[in-house]
Amino acid sequence: MLGLALPLPGEARADSRCAIDDRGREVCLEQPAERIAALSPGATELLFAAGAGDRVVAVVAHSDYPPEAGEIPSVGNHARLDLEALLALDPDLVVGWITGNPVEQLERLERLGLPVFQLEPRDIAGVAGAIERLASLAGSERQGRRAALAFREGMAELAERHAEAEPVSVFYQVWDSPLMTVNDAHWIGEVVRLCGGVNAFGDLDRLAPRIAEEAVLAADPEVILAGGMGEANRDWLAHWSRYPELTAVAADNLFFVPPSLIQRPTPRLLEGAGLLCEALEVARGRR
Template structure:
């Protein structure tokens, strides 16, 4: 016959068993969680200086030190992690709302340090290595960019996405960029060559050599950069050199495609093939100025411009 004491003892045994089971479950969950945390690998990438940067966890506070880096960070899906930018960071439009920490001439290192960033993205052609070494010396992670090829733009976005914790976003957007370029390459692979002078600046007169991305865009469109072999990335040239090169199209950039005042000097040289054919063109500056995903739209526009030039020859 079951007694009250027996029922109480049995109930106590069941209670202890339940508590033991719950405790075991909790302990197992903690062990599994600890295993996952300890097994989480560092995120490591090599930057444009071939320096290996490793982060124990994705960056959550990012400072961009160039307009191009700002664009690439947004393309990588990391716009919500940006806490400050450099001057002239105007794309996408929301980038203009961030506090600025200087420009290519001078960075406000104190402000950068006060922001406690876990990642600073710098640009080789625009930022001072001496200044950035001061940040590295106090333990701030600096990642350097310098895209010189279309593929390096895609890789930069993938790297920034990895460093900020959304690698799949970076992979997908980089794949779309590569696909767009591949389509352009296929479309213009058989285009007749056309000699092109791209005027970067009027006073002093400046152009680009083969290493600059604008030159690579010209090549993709079937054009031939008449100053491709010059040693400097953005060399100064003379008007006489342009006359000797005799380009069939002269292109520059400007906000107003109908304002050819920046190319007016070439009307003094009616013997130029480009002038004879009225092949003087203005390209949208925002699409070719920076090595970012917008280069795809800029290259597409340039290809269409060179097609118009071919039609006159």
Template sequence: MPSFRALLRHLFVAPLAAVFVSGAAVGAPVDIVDDQGQALRLAQPARRIVSLAPHITELLYAAGAGERVVGAVQYSDYPEAAKKLPRVGGYSAVDMEQVIALKPDLVVAWKSGNRNAHLDKLRALGIPVFINEPRRIDDVAKSLAQFGRLAGTDAAGEAAAKAFRARHAALVAKYSARPRLRLFYEAWNRPLMTINGEHLISDVIRLCGADNVFAKLPVLAPTVDVESVLATQPEVIVASGMGEGRPEWLDDWRQWIRLPAVARGNLFFIQPDLIQRHTPRILDGAERLCGQLEEARARR
């Protein structure tokens, strides 16, 4: 069972000139800018990649680069093949010795989750570091294309990005103009945690035609109190938690019988891996949320 710290993540070869991998020449240099605005140049596509966040691991596989990944952090559990990767600690407590022992030619890191001290040490050792930080749904597609370039699986990465954008556009067309609902997203109960308007989950909420009641808070994943939630009078409360099952603490809101979300029976759950990870599965979570909000609109 993942720890509370894991929740904050849910947030964090020898070249062969004549060989082509998914449309990219093995020896071709890669010039790219990461999500922190830093330019990165690889002499050739990476062949030994270490992932420092579960969502990065999943994105690498989705971009056709799974065979290039030689190590990953704890909870990198999707797809199934990722479970067999050597572990290099957790996203916030990276085992630097394990990373170095794997002799990576690229480390892909998470701006919000990994410690700068770890990344600075890797750079000092001459290991290229690419920073990933998706904040909008379309950033997932961007990441897929970027990871394909980094690993030399350009065709697979671009195809995955194109399919993701097409599915996203279909959801936007179907739900974004629906009557607005006021929604409180409960990431955790003790402490009571939510997300602000800059978080990827808020982009999903907007996609489905709702407004995050704490969108204006300055912190990406802030703690709030019960009184502030009651003051916003949400029509819908959505919880995630840390497991596949609906958290029992979602029902704690039932004591507030005059709260619109409670009075109308709009207490919903979405499996965290489907809405808290910055991966193609975010659209699975979006479809579930959009469906739940249609139920809520019918109860107005």
């Protein structure tokens, strides 16, 4: 019933397949996955990109892309899974989120014999690699390779286009309470750099550090970029308008990027990166 490969020494099925997850563990299936549970919105997007969308039988809350994902049964949210509902759907592969899903619940699924492939892409290269590995487990390698190649080529084209761009100091707000940003090791920091931006908080140690509002005022970035509590909510940017002395405010360089396009490590990061690069070009034109 379960897809976990348990071959005898020296034995291997012709259609078995293995992939290394982002914990560094090898996950092997006896045959391509047919019933996949995606335990984060990002995992859902990556599976569809990998050509395995028609095999996804379970998702979690906020799995809103592609639209077809809305028709798939939800088994709770990423922070608290309904394991009874999940198990009733009889998945043969679970795609988990390393720092998003409860460790004890993922471990319980493994104890029950389910293969759990844990993902957490940390950079642009990791997105393409995740697509290819999921495609391998699902037996949709051709579509996965095409999607990964298109993503890599699109990012490379953006990087080439902005390679000689004049630097622009940037503050990216990833959350409002507590106030949070990203450092240069985060994929958003990588996108800022790709677009010719200089992350005002890029040298901080944590991937998504908490900062004080006073730190932003002291950094006085030329551009402020933010997502928000929704795909069209610009309230976070409106907050900074209270500080007309900020360079970004004085130049009207307050830009909104829909969070699902930039804060999920999925192929749509390419679209988000394009919007971010456009924002920095606008800022350069306002000097």
